[in-house]
Amino acid sequence: MLKLAMxxxxxxxxxxxxxxxxxxxxAAGALYLYFHNPYSYPLPCIFYxxxxxxCPGCGAGRACYxxxxxxxxxxxxxxxxxxxxxxxxxxxxxxxxxxWMITGGNHVDGKISVKLLVWILVIVFIxxxxxxxxxxxxxxxxxxxxxxIW
Numbered sequence: 686m687l688k689l690a691m692x693x694x695x696x697x698x699x700x701x702x703x704x705x706x707x708x709x710x711x712a713a714g715a716l717y718l719y720f721h722n723p724y725s726y727p728l729p730c731i732f733y734x735x736x737x738x739x740c741p742g743c744g745a746g747r748a749c750y751x752x753x754x755x756x757x758x759x760x761x762x763x764x765x766x767x768x769x770x771x772x773x774x775x776x777x778x779x780x781x782x783x784x785w786m787i788t789g790g791n792h793v794d795g796k797i798s799v800k801l802l803v804w805i806l807v808i809v810f811i812x813x814x815x816x817x818x819x820x821x822x823x824x825x826x827x828x829x830x831x832x833x834i835w
Contacts, residue, residue: 694789695789697786700789718749719754728746739827740813742764742767743764743828744828747829752771759832
């Protein structure tokens with residue numbers, strides 16, 4: 686296994702093939718989600734099922750479905766934080782894959798501030814707590830909550 690990893694690390698064509706395969710798998714997943722209606726067949730949240738509380742990711746399946754159908758308002762109402770973070774995550778993944786494909790190394794992660802990552806993590810935890818407070822302004826953060834005012 687180690688020899689295979691070394692061969693991939695040293696062979697640019699193999700890295701390009703792996704990135705293209707990963708892209709094909711991601712495209713197949715997006716295509717499946719595009720045609721899989723989460724309103725008819727919802728993706729269950731284990732955290733919500735066990736605790737009855739919304740996790741920071743609750744509503745993400747419906748939000749991704751809405752993003753793929755270019756319904757940004759609906760996506761934002763299902764999970765506002767995820768809707769804002771998805772473009773940043775996609776940019777990071779694309780930059781990381783392109784860097785690895787071209788150089789075989791990791792030059793992207795060193796350029797991202799650890800403080801920024803900690804702040805994002807703190808915001809995600811605070812968002813997860815706030816969306817479970819059953820008082821009006823916070824109920825808007827629950828999945829579909831913003832649809833109440835739109």
